[in-house]
Amino acid sequence: MDTDDKMFTRRTLLAGFGVAALGALAFQRSMLDREPVPQRAPGTGRLPNPTVFTHEGKAVKFYDDLIRDKVVAISMTYAQCTATCPATMGNLIRVQDMLGERIGRDVFMYSITLFPEVDTPRVLKQYAEKFGVKPGWTFLTGAPSDIESLRFALGFYDLDPAVDAIRTQHANMIRIGNAAYDRWTMSPGLVRPELIVSTINHVDRSVVHTAHIPATA
């Protein structure tokens, strides 16, 4: 736990940025101006609205710009992961393909980094390009304390602090919801992608048949 917590200190943060190229200047300022005091407040049922940064380097308000009134599928990831994280990413790529034209129109996908200290917008952009991510799926980073608050608010945590400290384990669930109706659920990230689409369809009121029906039929 100690080692992991150090990642939140300013020194580690700066060191991290020494080796990773920074994205937008605004991103840098936002991160360095703030003391990392994550708001760990599970159970409030409310999503915070911090400024976060897209993989295109754009500053946006998390709830106002990305969530409000939308059907969303939110995952957490990190650019350097090699084990289960690419499996979830691979699944989400297939989800993106299955959603087709609905992506960016009816359904919005977000992947928030678990390691904002190193995952700058530029790193995330490279990561997204590597996976062939299309418009409508946005990768997000921000001040570590803001990301930590989001992680807790979205339910990517474990009650047990020791298990919770293993940040990589939070890359395996997908928070799915319809913000207009305040209806939220969660899907494991490693199920068949058809089932992830089906869970999205369950909360998307415009969809009648919940099961994913391939468009090729």
Add this chain to the structure above:
Amino acid sequence: MSTQDIVDTSGTAPVCPGRRTFLKGSVATVAAPMILAPRKSEAQAVVLPPSPPVVPWAIELPPEANLLQPVAALDPPPLAWANVAAGECGRDDHPRFGQLYVNPVFYELRARENPDWVFNPAYPPQPVWGWLGSDGQVTAPGPTIFARYGRPVIARIYNELPQDHIGFGSPEISTHLHNAHNPSESDGFPGDFFSPLKAGPNLTVPGQWRDHFWPNVYAGIEQFGGIGDPREALGTCFYHDHNLDFTAPNVLKGQIGFYLIYDWLDSGNERDNSRSALRLPSPPYDYPILLQDMRFDVNGMQSYDQLSPEGILGDMVAVNGKIQPVLRVARRKYRLRVVNGGPSRFYFLHIVNAASVQQPFIRIATDGNLLPRPLHNHRKIEIAPAERADIVIDFSVYPIGTELYLIDRQIQLDTRGPDGVSLAGRQLLKIIVDREPPEADVSRVPLLLRGLPTISAAELASAPVRSFAFDRTNGQWSINNQLFDVENPSVVVQKGSYEIWELVNPSGGWHHPIHIHLEEGRLLSMVNIETGVQIPIPPENQGRRDVYVLPPNTSMRIFVRFRDWQGKYVMHCHNLVHEDHAMMLRFDITA
């Protein structure tokens, strides 16, 4: 246990197997330190504002169960196949309809919002998703159905919930009759959820309603003929929503009600002249009690945290939809059927007098199934989510005016399971002995109740053993490292077969009340997997079960049969929050 014991950077110290597996998967690729899981006692407490205080004993429960009256006919008449043209959702056909749809009883169950439900006078009237009763009231829990073995029921279930609802709960339903021996398409399979706007992944089209064919047969109709083996009778069943991923919020909002089944033995008539009838206390002295843990926000509105992966543990307990209500009883014997409706609280119940002295009662049933013999002088009931306990208590020993309390002494800090037992406990229900019965109490509790079906030594020896580990894999619930797939079975079992299922909970942190649809099973053995020590099974848990409570680091073996019906069923954790997070497995029965 100290912090030293639980933190280990080498990754080689002893650890419960579940966590070890979990760590292996998740830590291998990162620079994070290897940290072993602490035990439950070290878990981080989630601090939530408590529910506002309530006014105790300000609401009275009705003196008898709120009965749903059958209707003379259904329009249009029930069909074996889905009547999609008339608005039924696209379900599979009812099997054995020609054989068993004889002399049916019809019910209409309408899931509907009541905008003005009062849980307690301290809280404002507020919406619940209840069921329309014969008196025109929408209640949560819904009205009680009295069914009889051999009289098939068609329950036409209408989904009239507000489809534009905002907030927790999702307005599709798939009503499961827990744990009746019902055909698959009428079982309330999670993927069979429907609304006028939506069809679950296992349905063809949405609809306004669905016919549930509940034939009220005992398990074993193929083996024994007729309506099956009467030793497989169920008594205290309850219907509840099973909507995939949304069961906890929907049940909390009121999608639950009682379904009691009688037969020639447990006939529901204490004046029955038949020599075979048990003559247990019968309606109106046969009274179901549903417990649900709930939480309310600072304004007294029911709340549920949809964004928490562990749900919320309710700090208020609703008794038949009311918090700290009063039940007035006559001076005579009652049969009380206590149902833990979840979502996550475990109970350690007593009935005490004003001086907190525990009162004796007779335990007659577990999970709704009559035991072979009554268990006298019981003083506590331990029930996990979905477990049931029927007791007979004799109020004639108390003077008029006596006040008794149903209390819960379980200490529970989060949704993961119980944390101990307190001395005092808290009062859930006040029982006032307030009148003489209008007629003499002729009910009784005979020496023998219902015999158990036999399991032969040859069957035990030849039963294939299947093992299921309920675990976490990379932060996701899993069963044998597999994730739930509502569209494909993980296990296929041949109809008419029997098996031994070994249920294993290798986790150090969670209790899992495992529920298996379709048939009751028998607990053969239970063992602590860390020490290898056998755990004794108390007599009340030696009968037929449909919920198998797995404490941390335990394994149990159960014997279960799979008879009469084909198709898709589920086994899942009945901690509804775990169920909604996919701690579920689909098993199919094939010909």
